[in-house]
Amino acid sequence: MLEIKNLHVEVENKQILSGINLNVKAGEMHAIMGLNGSGKSTLSNAITGRENYNVTKGDIIYKNQSLLDVEPNERALNGIFMSFQYPTVIPGVNNAYFLRAAVNAKKKYNGEKEYDAASFLKFVKTKLKEVDMDPKYLKRAVNEGFSGGEKKRNEMLQLLCLEPELAILDETDSGLDIDALKIIANGVNKYKNSSRSFLVITHYQRLLKYIEPDVVHVLIDGKIVKTGGKELALKLEEKGYGWLES
Amino acid sequence: MNTSDYQQEFDKIIARKYFDKTLEKTRKEAFSKFLNLGIPTKKWENWRHTDLSLINKQNFRISEKHDAPNRELNISDYDIKNCYTVVIKNGHYIKNDSSIPKGVKILTNLEYLKQNNWKQKSKKETPFDLLNTSFCDSGLSFIIEPNVKINNPIHILFIYSGNDNLFVNPQINIDISHSSSATFIEQYTAGQTSSFQNTSVFCCVKENATLNHIRIFSSADEAINISSLYTEQAEGSNYEYFQFVNSCVLHRSDIYGKLNGVNSSCSLSGLTLSKDKQHSATYINTDHAKPHCKSSQNFKSILNDMSSGVFNGRTVVQEDSQKTNSRQSNKNLLLSDKALMNSNPQLEIYADDVKCAHGSTTGALDKEALFYMQSRGINKEEASSLLIRGFASELINEVQHEETKKYLLNKFDHWLRYYN
Numbered sequence: 024m025l026e027i028k029n030l031h032v033e034v035e036n037k038q039i040l041s042g043i044n045l046n047v048k049a050g051e052m053h054a055i056m057g058l059n060g061s062g063k064s065t066l067s068n069a070i071t072g073r074e075n076y077n078v079t080k081g082d083i084i085y086k087n088q089s090l091l092d093v094e095p096n097e098r099a100l101n102g103i104f105m106s107f108q109y110p111t112v113i114p115g116v117n118n119a120y121f122l123r124a125a126v127n128a129k130k131k132y133n134g135e136k137e138y139d140a141a142s143f144l145k146f147v148k149t150k151l152k153e154v155d156m157d158p159k160y161l162k163r164a165v166n167e168g169f170s171g172g173e174k175k176r177n178e179m180l181q182l183l184c185l186e187p188e189l190a191i192l193d194e195t196d197s198g199l200d201i202d203a204l205k206i207i208a209n210g211v212n213k214y215k216n217s218s219r220s221f222l223v224i225t226h227y228q229r230l231l232k233y234i235e236p237d238v239v240h241v242l243i244d245g246k247i248v249k250t251g252g253k254e255l256a257l258k259l260e261e262k263g264y265g266w267l268e269s
Numbered sequence: 270m271n272t273s274d275y276q277q278e279f280d281k282i283i284a285r286k287y288f289d290k291t292l293e294k295t296r297k298e299a300f301s302k303f304l305n306l307g308i309p310t311k312k313w314e315n316w317r318h319t320d321l322s323l324i325n326k327q328n329f330r331i332s333e334k335h336d337a338p339n340r341e342l343n344i345s346d347y348d349i350k351n352c353y354t355v356v357i358k359n360g361h362y363i364k365n366d367s368s369i370p371k372g373v374k375i376l377t378n379l380e381y382l383k384q385n386n387w388k389q390k391s392k393k394e395t396p397f398d399l400l401n402t403s404f405c406d407s408g409l410s411f412i413i414e415p416n417v418k419i420n421n422p423i424h425i426l427f428i429y430s431g432n433d434n435l436f437v438n439p440q441i442n443i444d445i446s447h448s449s450s451a452t453f454i455e456q457y458t459a460g461q462t463s464s465f466q467n468t469s470v471f472c473c474v475k476e477n478a479t480l481n482h483i484r485i486f487s488s489a490d491e492a493i494n495i496s497s498l499y500t501e502q503a504e505g506s507n508y509e510y511f512q513f514v515n516s517c518v519l520h521r522s523d524i525y526g527k528l529n530g531v532n533s534s535c536s537l538s539g540l541t542l543s544k545d546k547q548h549s550a551t552y553i554n555t556d557h558a559k560p561h562c563k564s565s566q567n568f569k570s571i572l573n574d575m576s577s578g579v580f581n582g583r584t585v586v587q588e589d590s591q592k593t594n595s596r597q598s599n600k601n602l603l604l605s606d607k608a609l610m611n612s613n614p615q616l617e618i619y620a621d622d623v624k625c626a627h628g629s630t631t632g633a634l635d636k637e638a639l640f641y642m643q644s645r646g647i648n649k650e651e652a653s654s655l656l657i658r659g660f661a662s663e664l665i666n667e668v669q670h671e672e673t674k675k676y677l678l679n680k681f682d683h684w685l686r687y688y689n
Binding site: 099107112 | 635636637638640641642643644645646647648649651652655656658659660661662663
């Protein structure tokens with residue numbers, strides 16, 4: 024599904040990633056763990072195509088094609104989704120309207136019939152239940168006045184509506200209390216199947232108690248220094264990152 | 270227009286037999302003052318961001334009786350549903366196309382003056398106010414009787430058309446008697462020609478009365494629209510104002526709001542959409558002359574191409590006006606590197622127990638928000654449109670009359686299509 028080869032990324036002329044290799048197969052869940060500033064978010068931004076994240080070397084291959092010259096919206100239409108670490112507030116843009124525009128963009132891309140306002144509302148209501156979200160949040164502007172936890176639920180709601188094949192969860196656990204964390208984890212576990220892959224980016228092992236990764240990678244200074252199974256996450260929880268750094 | 274052009278047009282006005290001679294002295298005095306001042310230049314503090322050479326370079330003539338059409342008008346383009354309509358074409362009131370509700374008296378300005386013992390409304394003596402006094406050739410006065418609630422808006426439609434560049438100087442008086450409420454929509458619109466509209470509007474809102482006032486500046490792209498708006502409010506009154514500017518090569522609104530009774534409230538807002546080399550300036554002076562009053566100024570501009578704008582909002586709280594509550598906000602969206610906005614919110618406070626806030630932001634489309642939308646599959650053009658629409662609709666959605674809101678959203682979408 025996703026193959027990253029010797030990826031080097033610069034942000035504002037500063038090298039952040041220096042030769043990442045990663046191979047995520049369909050149905051797999053990979054966790055990327057690392058301290059702040061290790062390059063975790065740069066990796067997710069490079070995959071989703073954010074401006075100013077310049078790939079200077081290497082390649083990102085998704086469904087056997089390079090993503091490097093693909094616009095961010097086309098990456099999304101092709102099944103890539105990122106749950107933002109800090110979801111953006113968009114004043115004046117109604118949440119339901121925004122979500123419908125996104126879902127309809129995908130429907131159009133797939134040659135399917137687009138939702139009108141009424142049929143979309145019906146569709147989204149079933150998804151709201153899965154993330155235990157109050158329908159009143161649909162009427163507000165996107166993420167405006169949302170608490171940290173509500174923003175993350177809203178990200179999960181978008182994920183469930185857009186049905187991506189590759190979902191990147193960027194620090195989804197930060198800012199969540201334990202109940203919200205369980206709801207999110209539950210959503211992820213239900214959503215996961217043999218054709219959908221996850222890349223879970225996290226600082227702590229906390230989230231990984233509830234969603235079990237197949238592979239865990241440790242990122243330090245822009246390089247993957249260790250790869251292992253889920254037991255690696257436990258070891259990091261116990262020992263910290265120090266033992267890997269030398 | 271140079272001095273002799275103004276003089277030539279003025280002589281025509283004075284020679285008109287059907288104008289009442291009682292006002293001749295007032296006109297002459299005002300015109301002589303205007304000649305002394307001349308059209309403002311950029312050296313004038315209140316005009317330093319506005320280039321008026323467009324007025325100086327062109328020739329305009331006053332509207333004649335024959336400019337009023339005798340054929341039937343097609344006003345469907347400007348039709349807002351569920352409104353009473355008052356049509357003023359090239360400065361002439363077209364009674365046959367107009368309808369007014371019960372409880373509203375329409376007077377000519379002369380009848381209005383007579384009724385008020387010939388007492389002229391006091392204006393600031395800016396060159397354009399003086400021009401309006403000298404050349405005032407049209408307009409109407411509306412009086413809402415006491416204890417009357419008029420639900421549907423009264424839509425005053427100023428239409429300018431023809432092949433000549435017309436110079437029109439209407440004056441509108443709107444008096445809302447005590448405990449009454451009404452909505453007025455003033456719309457300025459013009460066809461292909463350039464026109465110079467110089468308007469004075471006076472709103473008087475009596476005790477416990479409410480006036481909702483919407484002004485739509487949707488003239489042709491070549492039109493020049495300059496106006497002064499004076500409001501005076503009595504105790505417990507409520508004035509709500511919204512201006513929508515989506516064309517005019519040159520637009521300027523001067524708004525003087527006076528809160529002259531306790532517990533009154535004055536809320537001013539506006540949205541300007543500009544493109545090409547258009548210029549739109551709004552100068553406001555809200556005067557808190559009595560305590561326990563509320564005021565707000567909430568203005569937004571969206572500027573494309575090489576267009577420019579000014580927001581100059583001033584709120585004055587006088588010494589005895591304690592417990593004043595006032596807010597000012599000006600937000601501007603620049604869609605082009607060459608667009609320019611001058612934003613200047615000002616507070617002048619002489620009382621000590623007041624709550625006043627002001628803020629101003631000017632910037633391009635939020636890149637983070639654009640990326641967020643793109644990362645959800647929405648293409649960049651649509652994402653931009655959603656953001657721009659979001660920015661504008663916050664104000665348009667405040668319009669209470671549904672049909673007017675729809676009409677304005679439609680006008681906005683039309684403007685936005687040009688951007689894409």
